[in-house]
Amino acid sequence: MAPTKSTVFSGIQPTGELHLGNYIGAIRQWVASQDDCFNILCVVDLHAITIHQDPAQLRDACRKTLGLLLASGLDAGKCLLYIQSHVTAHSELAWILNCVTPVGWLTRMTQFKDKSQTQESVSTGLLDYPVLQAADILLFDTDLVPVGEDQRAHIELTRDIAGRFNQLYGETFRLPKPVIPTVGARIMGLDDPTNKMSKSILKDTPHHGIGLLDAPEKIIKTCKRAVTDSGSEIIFSDAPEKAGVRNLLSIYQALTAKTEEEVLADFASARGYGDLKVGVGEAIVDHLRPLQERYREIAADTGYLDSVLHRSAEKARALCETRLAAVKEAMGFLAERS
Numbered sequence: 211m212a213p214t215k216s217t218v219f220s221g222i223q224p225t226g227e228l229h230l231g232n233y234i235g236a237i238r239q240w241v242a243s244q245d246d247c248f249n250i251l252c253v254v255d256l257h258a259i260t261i262h263q264d265p266a267q268l269r270d271a272c273r274k275t276l277g278l279l280l281a282s283g284l285d286a287g288k289c290l291l292y293i294q295s296h297v298t299a300h301s302e303l304a305w306i307l308n309c310v311t312p313v314g315w316l317t318r319m320t321q322f323k324d325k326s327q328t329q330e331s332v333s334t335g336l337l338d339y340p341v342l343q344a345a346d347i348l349l350f351d352t353d354l355v356p357v358g359e360d361q362r363a364h365i366e367l368t369r370d371i372a373g374r375f376n377q378l379y380g381e382t383f384r385l386p387k388p389v390i391p392t393v394g395a396r397i398m399g400l401d402d403p404t405n406k407m408s409k410s411i412l413k414d415t416p417h418h419g420i421g422l423l424d425a426p427e428k429i430i431k432t433c434k435r436a437v438t439d440s441g442s443e444i445i446f447s448d449a450p451e452k453a454g455v456r457n458l459l460s461i462y463q464a465l466t467a468k469t470e471e472e473v474l475a476d477f478a479s480a481r482g483y484g485d486l487k488v489g490v491g492e493a494i495v496d497h498l499r500p501l502q503e504r505y506r507e508i509a510a511d512t513g514y515l516d517s518v519l520h521r522s523a524e525k526a527r528a529l530c531e532t533r534l535a536a537v538k539e540a541m542g543f544l545a546e547r548s
C-alpha cells in the first residue's frame with residue numbers, strides 16, 4: 211500500500227504587497243512540497259482584519275495574493291488554495307479554542323506586543339490572532355506547517371492549545387510541526403538589516419524590500435541602495451555589523467540553491483559591495499521574471515481565479531466538517547439529530 215501523504219497547512223495575509231521574504235521563507239517551501247504532500251494553503255483575510263483594512267483594497271489584495279501563489283508555481287490541481295472567510299469553520303473552531311486558551315498565553319506573545327505598540331486602539335481580534343491561527347491548522351489533520359522563523363511561536367502555541375484540548379476532552383487533535391527553512395528563514399529589510407522584511411514597512415518605504423511584482427530596474431536600484439557596512443569583506447558572518455552582507459548573501463543563496471562555498475566563489479572577484487549588490491539584484495530579477503510573466507497571464511483570467519477559489523473552498527469545507535463534528539462531540543454539544 212502506498213504511504214499516505216503528509217498534510218501541510220500554511221497561510222498568508224492579504225495585506226499589501228507580497229515580498230521576497232514571504233517567497234523565500236514560505237512560498238517556495240510550499241511549491242517544493244506539493245508533489246509529496248497534500249498542501250492546504252489559505253489566504254487569511256480574517257487575520258488581515260485584526261488591523262483595519264480598506265474594504266476595496268482587501269478584496270484586491272486577496273485576488274492578487276492568490277494570483278501570486280499560482281504564479282509562484284503552486285498547482286491548483288494538487289493543492290487546496292482558498293480564502294479563509296469562505297470556510298466558516300475557521301471562525302467556529304477559533305471560538306471553541308478561545309474557551310480552552312488562557313488569556314496569559316496570548317498577552318505574552320511577542321508579535322502581539324510588537325503590533326499592539328503601533329496601534330492607537332488594539333482590537334480584541336489582534337490579541338486573539340494566534341487562536342485563529344491555531345484553528346486554521348487544527349481544522350485539518352495537519353502534520354507540517356512550513357513558515358518563516360517569525361511564525362515559530364505561533365506554531366508552538368498551536369501545539370499547546372491542541373495539547374490542552376486533548377487533555378481536557380480526549381485525543382482529538384494531531385500536534386503539528388513547524389518546518390522552517392535552513393536558508394532564508396528571516397530575510398531582513400534591505401534598508402535596515404536589523405528589521406525583518408515586512409509588508410507593512412514596504413507599504414511606506416519602497417526601498418525596504420523587493421515586491422514580487424517589482425520591475426527589474428526597481429529591483430536593481432533597491433539592491434544598490436541596500437545598507438551594508440563600512441568594510442569590504444564578502445563573508446557569511448554572524449557579526450552584527452555584517453548583517454546587511456549576510457542578508458544579501460542569504461537571498462542569493464536561497465534563489466540560486468547554491469552552497470555557501472559556491473556563493474562565495476561567485477563573488478570571489480567582486481570589487482567591493484557594489485558588485486555584490488548588482489549580482490544579488492540580477493539573481494532576483496532572473497528568478498522573478500517567469501513568476502511575473504505567469505502572474506500577468508493569470509491575473510487577466512478572472513474566471514480561472516474564481517473557479518480555483520470555488521473548487522478549493524468546497525473541498526476544504528467538506529474536510530473541515532468531520533473535524534468540527536468530532537470536536538463538538540468531544541465537548542458534549544447536543545447534535546441536531548442524534
Ligand code: TYM
Nearest residue numbers: 220221222223231232235236343357358395396397406407
Ligand atoms: P504573513 O502573511 O506575515 O507571512 C506569510 C509567510 O511568509 C513568512 N515571512 C517571512 N519569511 C522570511 N523572511 C521574512 N522577512 C518573512 N516575512 C514573512 C512568514 O513566516 C509566513 O510563513 N500568521 C501568518 C499567517 C497565518 C498562518 C496560519 C501561517 C495564518 N494562519 C496558519 C501558518 C499556519 C502571517 O502573518 O503570515
